[in-house]
Amino acid sequence: MNRRKSRYLSKAGRNTIFYTFIFGLLFVILTPIFFVVSLSFLSTREAYQYPLPLLPELVTDFKLEGGEKGYLVSVYDKFEGEYQTVQDTDDMEKLSVYFRSQLSVYMSPDEIAEQAAIYDETGEPVYFNGRKNLIHNYNTFFRITRDAGSAFFRSIQIALMTIAISLVIGGMAGYSFARYLFRGRNALKFSILFVRMFPGVAIAIPMVIILVNLGFYDQPIGLALVYSVGAIALTIWITASIFIGIPVSIEEAAEVFGATKTRAFIRITLPLALPGLAAAAMYAFLGAWNETIAAIILTQFNPTFSVVVYQSLLGSVGQVNLAAAGGIVMALPAVFFTFLIRRYINQMWGGITF
């Protein structure tokens, strides 16, 4: 084998390894997302089938024939390739409820009775199909979980309060860390990260007691304060590094040319720090939005949305497809918010050019 050929082969080998790795990564990242999205569209019957279908059926095929108690209703199972009997009854009301809750097919008792009438006339099995309602799980999730709607808005409220508190306090602290020399600066900057090292569960009881004493237990502001502790630390680190990157002299120039200190900050420094502030806001939002453990402990009658999703997995209402639907609903605001500020985030990674 000559040298050029072996070099060519080794390059091909490297590329193979590279792309295998990349696609492996993509597979690992995308599979769970795909799985949850797909699950949220499955009917309850599908969701508890084995093996689990990869994609939801859009249309369900039925067979209706005579049974011992009235009519024997079967559903076509694609995997087994045959009709499987699901109900034997003459109660059209019961069938309609079954179609809706187990198969996500919205058919009124009258519509089913029409098919039954055809069977009565001909005596032959009747084949018909019903279109599946894809957002059935989403509807059901909001219907059967305890005030999911208000929990959703409460979560947004808490997340926005967390952003406000952590940006104001963390941003100011970040600015002082970047601009002023003071005794113990580095020690303080490091110790700020300390607050993030304690697991919420470990300090749950003290947190509850303090919040009860403040009158903030089971209140959105209480959770926002708890989330802000961690978010402020991160905000300080992000904003301090962005403020360091903005030369003092452009602020000083504004002062020399007629601006007050405050005005120089608002008109000159703040716009340039926007990417950092946006990144910090994103982390604060995601942290507050996704947090579950502290929310379970610190709320009672006013749960956050993450608590509602968590509860949908438990007890009599617990169904994986409903929980998946709740999970998707929960992911949307975070995705939406991140897209909203993606321009600034991109600037942050791209760096500011002076």
Add this chain to the structure above:
Amino acid sequence: MSTLTFENVTKRFGKVVAVNDFSLTVQESEFLVLLGPSGCGKTTAMRMVAGLEDVTIGNIYIDDDNITDLPPRKRNVSMVFQNYAVWPHMTVYENIAYPLRLKKVPKVEMDTKVKDVAKMVKIDPLLDRYPSQLSGGQQQRVAVARAIAVEPKIFLMDEPLSNLDAKLRGSMRTELKAIHVKTGATTVFVTHDQSEAMSMADRIVVMKDGEVVQVGSPDDVYDRSASVFVADFIGTPPTNFLNVNINRENGTVNLVNQHFKLSLEDKCAQILKKYYKEKLILGVRPENIVMVDEDEALFTSDCLVSEPQGSHQVIAVELDESYIKVVAPAQPKINPGDIIHLNFKQETLHYFDPDTELSVGHACDDE
């Protein structure tokens, strides 16, 4: 046009004294250069005028107004920063207009003003660009335009040319000087580059360790340097220093070391009449050492290195385990190893006291 006065100004950072008892008056329309090595306090002195540093002790006046405790925006000064400090999120136009808007200049007037100064510094085609789309030299022009537009009482420049490449620096130097002539603004210019100071200044203030070492015109500091430090700091190549003994016999003064015995002409020795110490540091600028015929030579040596510069050549000669530099005409060409005969132009000699390193006098001084 205004005057600027420092009155016993001292600035301390903790225990470090950055500027010590600084007193000076900058005249109307004067171009004053603060010159010194880094850390000498020149930039601190300027920042105190702008109000970006507090004054520890003393007062600063513009005309007769004490501005020591005024915030920067009320001082009516403008400043060009070393890193330009143009605002990256504003266009060139907005950069120049923003200070005018802060000063509540009417819109129409502001627009004409911006266009006028932009034309003056030759950036009028760039008004819609953002600073990141400009070269360093163009950003510098924006900074200058912004500073001119507000018609300040005092124009401050903090090493404005040091971030530019050598060629651009030369041409910007000329342009800044031309702008000064045109506007007649009282200017304080900070630099560590002595050739910049020499070429631009009406007066140079040489500073070292927070103290003023010498104040004078470029000719003053060059020809009548106040100390070894000034003579060494100003001029390229720097002044050559030689330790000599003074030997007085029969009314003539001889300066002697192991290589030569220099008999001073009478007029050049006048200034040494009142100097009674035995030893002296002799300062000779490289262009004041001349190549002569053998019979006129003060001393003879061989060339160690020669550096052709086109218009002239710089020759290094080994002497006293160190070397002295000579600026000679481009022709005839001297090569390393060539024997050369040298003499000093006596009327240009600098005399320094070896103990204090301060000037005793200069050969050209009249009594």
